[in-house]
Amino acid sequence: MSRSDVLVDADWAEAHLDDPKVVFVEVDEDVSAYDKGHIRGAVRLDWKSELQDQVKRDFVDKASFEGLMSAKGISSDDTIVLYGGNNNWFAAYAYWYFKLYGHRDVRLLDGGRKKWELDSREQTEAVTPRPATSYTASGPRTDIRAFRDEVVAAIGTQNLVDVRSPDEFSGRLLAPAHLPQEQSQRAGHVPTARNIPWSKTAADDGTFRGDDALRKLYEGEGVDLSRDTIAYCRIGERSAHTWFVLHELLDLPNVKNYDGSWTEYGSLVGVPIEKDV
Amino acid sequence: MCGAPPAGLSLEGIDVSKETVIQGVVILDGQPVPSAYVRLLDGSGEFTAEVVSSASGQFRFFARPGDWTLRALSSKGTGEVRVHAQQGTPVETEVAISH
Numbered sequence: 001m002s003r004s005d006v007l008v009d010a011d012w013a014e015a016h017l018d019d020p021k022v023v024f025v026e027v028d029e030d031v032s033a034y035d036k037g038h039i040r041g042a043v044r045l046d047w048k049s050e051l052q053d054q055v056k057r058d059f060v061d062k063a064s065f066e067g068l069m070s071a072k073g074i075s076s077d078d079t080i081v082l083y084g085g086n087n088n089w090f091a092a093y094a095y096w097y098f099k100l101y102g103h104r105d106v107r108l109l110d111g112g113r114k115k116w117e118l119d120s121r122e123q124t125e126a127v128t129p130r131p132a133t134s135y136t137a138s139g140p141r142t143d144i145r146a147f148r149d150e151v152v153a154a155i156g157t158q159n160l161v162d163v164r165s166p167d168e169f170s171g172r173l174l175a176p177a178h179l180p181q182e183q184s185q186r187a188g189h190v191p192t193a194r195n196i197p198w199s200k201t202a203a204d205d206g207t208f209r210g211d212d213a214l215r216k217l218y219e220g221e222g223v224d225l226s227r228d229t230i231a232y233c234r235i236g237e238r239s240a241h242t243w244f245v246l247h248e249l250l251d252l253p254n255v256k257n258y259d260g261s262w263t264e265y266g267s268l269v270g271v272p273i274e275k276d277v
Numbered sequence: 278m279c280g281a282p283p284a285g286l287s288l289e290g291i292d293v294s295k296e297t298v299i300q301g302v303v304i305l306d307g308q309p310v311p312s313a314y315v316r317l318l319d320g321s322g323e324f325t326a327e328v329v330s331s332a333s334g335q336f337r338f339f340a341r342p343g344d345w346t347l348r349a350l351s352s353k354g355t356g357e358v359r360v361h362a363q364q365g366t367p368v369e370t371e372v373a374i375s376h
Contacts, residue, residue, distance in 0.1 A: 166319060181297075205350070
């Protein structure tokens with residue numbers, strides 16, 4: 001897998017706006033961002049109301065995912081180009097989610113919505129309707145998703161990469177600083193985890209750093225890239241961004257995203273926590 | 278809201294006593310700048326959060342007491358300001374950008 005198979009730049013995107021087999025999909029934390037302007041022809045995907053089970057904490061099941069994709073007019077053989085705000089956090093989460101359900105050709109738009117806006121590229125408020133399809137999914141894969149027991153078992157035996165900000169890692173903050181801090185879970189991090197914030201993998205405009213710089217970043221922080229790795233953050237979206245870096249850009253085989261992340265781990269009874277403050 | 282500067286975002290619904298709020302407005306030539314990317318950097322310069330300024334140029338963070346840097350990035354230019362935050366007393370600031 002080469003970088004161009006998983007990541008496209010804005011020029012590539014502009015050149016494929018009218019390609020019938022390329023579907024642009026916007027995924028934002030702020031789901032109203034799409035209404036204020038989006039890439040022409042792009043479909044909106046709501047990470048919360050559409051990708052999450054609305055009763056228990058989990059993803060929608062395969063049949064529901066197939067129904068969602070069919071209703072959005074996405075086919076199994078389409079090339080999906082994901083982009084969004086927050087430096088592509090939620091777009092990367094959706095990328096990982098599409099891979100979980102076996103979509104073959106998914107790519108991220110490098111820099112996402114921010115780079116597109118900073119370049120003053122064309123946006124529209126118009127929604128382009130897409131005829132319904134009959135989408136077929138596979139999976140869900142379990143080789144790229146970590147669950148809580150695996151995380152506990154990974155302490156001291158696998159790479160644990162905590163991609164939150166240093167203040168969240170140390171326990172001084174409980175959530176990213178654009179959200180209120182009052183939370184029910186305990187503060188801190190999983191013992192033996194290395195703190196390598198997602199932001200170190202990207203430039204200010206949200207585009208990913210080169211492969212050599214990325215590899216040096218993790219090795220410089222003492223991560224043995226020959227070992228299995230679990231990435232986590234607070235709810236699994238920033239760690240999906242790092243999963244993308246490790247599994248897709250650096251092509252490392254055994255990397256999982258722990259989407260339960262700190263909101264689950266920090267609420268578990270009896271598990272070890274390290275805290276710096 | 279008594280005492281709040283006219284440009285400030287409403288703090289209604291936020292328990293100000295428990296939060297360390299940093300908020301303000303991005304400006305260029307005295308005018309608010311919407312859709313600017315505002316980054317909150319910690320004392321070591323590390324990214325902590327990022328928000329997009331509103332239609333009226335406003336932004337807000339929930340931080341912790343201490344020194345922070347705000348950096349704004351927009352198609353119109355960039356700007357930076359340092360603030361000191363404390364719990365219970367929201368910081369109101371302006372980030373002026375230039376070309």
